[in-house]
Structures are given as structure tokens and as C-alpha cells.
Amino acid sequence: MKFVIAIIQDYDADRLLRAIAERGLQATKISSTGGFLRMGNATILMGLENERVREAIAIVQQHCRSRVEVQLDAASPEYVEWLPGGVHDVMVGGGVVFTVPVERMARFAGGKDVT
Ligand code: 2BA
Numbered sequence: 289m290k291f292v293i294a295i296i297q298d299y300d301a302d303r304l305l306r307a308i309a310e311r312g313l314q315a316t317k318i319s320s321t322g323g324f325l326r327m328g329n330a331t332i333l334m335g336l337e338n339e340r341v342r343e344a345i346a347i348v349q350q351h352c353r354s355r356v357e358v359q360l361d362a363a364s365p366e367y368v369e370w371l372p373g374g375v376h377d378v379m380v381g382g383g384v385v386f387t388v389p390v391e392r393m394a395r396f397a398g399g400k401d402v403t
Contacts, residue, residue, distance in 0.1 A: 301330040355381035
């Protein structure tokens with residue numbers, strides 16, 4: 289089993305979650321914040337069988353394609369103050385995906401392991 293962690297833009301999250309559910313996969317969305325821009329993004333967590341990992345990553349790729357350039361020079365001075373110097377613009381959007389092995393998954397109900 290694997291755990292797929294996809295960090296995406298918040299505006300892509302609903303479409304992605306719908307596509308994941310349509311394929312019979314399960315996901316959890318966490319509202320997160322990028323460490324560099326400190327803008328809200330979304331982290332989608334998916335536990336799945338090894339043979340479905342490629343499919344899951346393809347769904348993320350398909351639904352989180354847009355990347356836009358953010359011009360930091362155009363941002364307000366207070367905002368730019370937070371950021372490392374010398375960076376003028378960055379591309380945001382699309383997705384960043386990590387795949388990690390899962391040692392064990394358990395699902396509990398009524399005090400019983402119903403995995
Ligand atoms: P942020 O950290 O807010 O980064 C937003 C975008 O800013 C990044 O897009 C990248 O284009 C740029 N950027 C980030 N760090 C930079 C730096 N030190 N110098 C210049 N430009 C920089 P993405 O690479 O697509 O990342 C989107 C979001 O995915 C990130 O938001 C962060 O929340 C997450 N992320 C990306 N790589 C990660 C990693 N290795 N570990 C954990 N989270 C990661």
C-alpha cells in the first residue's frame with residue numbers, strides 16, 4: 289500500500305476530489321499554506337493499493353494543470369518583506385506529489401478492526 293500526498297492549488301481541489309471519488313478512490317483534503325509564498329493551498333492525502341498509484345498521480349496531473357506566474361515585484365511592500373530577497377516572480381499551480389510506503393492501515397468501527 290502507498291500514501292500519496294499531493295500539494296495543489298486550492299482552486300483545483302474540488303474538481304480533483306470529485307474525480308478521485310468518481311474513480312472509487314478515497315481522499316482527505318487538508319487546508320495548508322505554502323512555506324515560501326505563505327499562500328493557502330490544499331494538501332490531498334490518498335491511501336491506496338500499489339497498483340492504483342499511477343492512476344492517482346495521473347488524475348492529479350490531469351486536474352491540476354494550470355500554472356500561473358506571480359509577479360512578486362507587483363505585490364504590496366509589506367508582503368514582499370516576508371519573502372527572501374532577489375526573487376522577482378514564481379510559477380504557482382499544478383501539483384507537487386510525494387508517494388510514500390505504508391506499513392499498515394487499519395480501519396476501526398465499533399471497537400473492531402474492520403479493515
Ligand atoms: P510555496 O512554498 O508557497 O511555493 C510556491 C512556489 O514558489 C513554488 O511552486 C515555487 O515555484 C516557488 N518557490 C518555492 N520555494 C522557492 C525558493 N526557495 N526560491 C524561489 N522560488 C521558490 P511549487 O514548487 O509548485 O510548490 C507549490 C507548493 O508545494 C509550495 O508552496 C509548498 O507548499 C509545496 N511544496 C513544494 N515542494 C515541496 C517540498 N519539497 N516539500 C514540501 N512542500 C513542498
